[in-house]
Amino acid sequence: MADAALRDLKGAPNPLFGGVHVLFVGDWLQQVPVAGCPAFAVPNPGRDVSKMKPTDAKKYLDRVRGNTVYNGVNYVVILDENMRHRKDRQWRDILNRWRAGNYLQADIDNVNTVCFRNK
Known part of the structure; x- marks a missing residue:
């Protein structure tokens, strides 16, 4: 530790x-x-x-x-802008919703079209 x-x-x-x-x-x-x-x-x-x-x-x-x-943490800095995905608004918005526990079926469908392919 x-x-x-x-x-x-x-x-x-x-x-x-x-x-x-x-x-x-x-x-x-x-x-x-x-x-x-x-x-x-x-x-x-x-x-x-x-x-x-x-x-x-x-x-x-x-x-x-x-x-x-x-x-014991005595100082907090909160970064509130996602710089990694700033150029991909759709993906950034999906990640922002998911990190807050807001799962939309449209987002799931969108991700599935990219991640899963029917054979």
């Missing part, structure tokens, strides 16, 4: 990531994990622990650590 390694390398056991500035990059509106929970989700000890096997303790502790790191 990067946090533990940086604490050790910097000789700073208390601050997150050994006090080193860390930049997290990603699309916070992307789909949730297919299995399990996002790292920032608050673990529910009563519910989560009751269903755990002894081998799941590490997963639970990782979720606690993930939530701690998420809550």
Whole structure:
């Protein structure tokens, strides 16, 4: 885990990531994990622990650590313009709808015409 390694390398056991500035990059509106929970989700000890096997303790502790790191973020920059697909308005609009969970049948049909071919 990067946090533990940086604490050790910097000789700073208390601050997150050994006090080193860390930049997290990603699309916070992307789909949730297919299995399990996002790292920032608050673990529910009563519910989560009751269903755990002894081998799941590490997963639970990782979720606690993930939530701690998420809550330690103190500065956020939001990029709100998709520069990668700025020249393809149709595809950009589809991606913007999908990342917000708005799936239109017309979009699905459009993507299927490009991705799937009848043989």
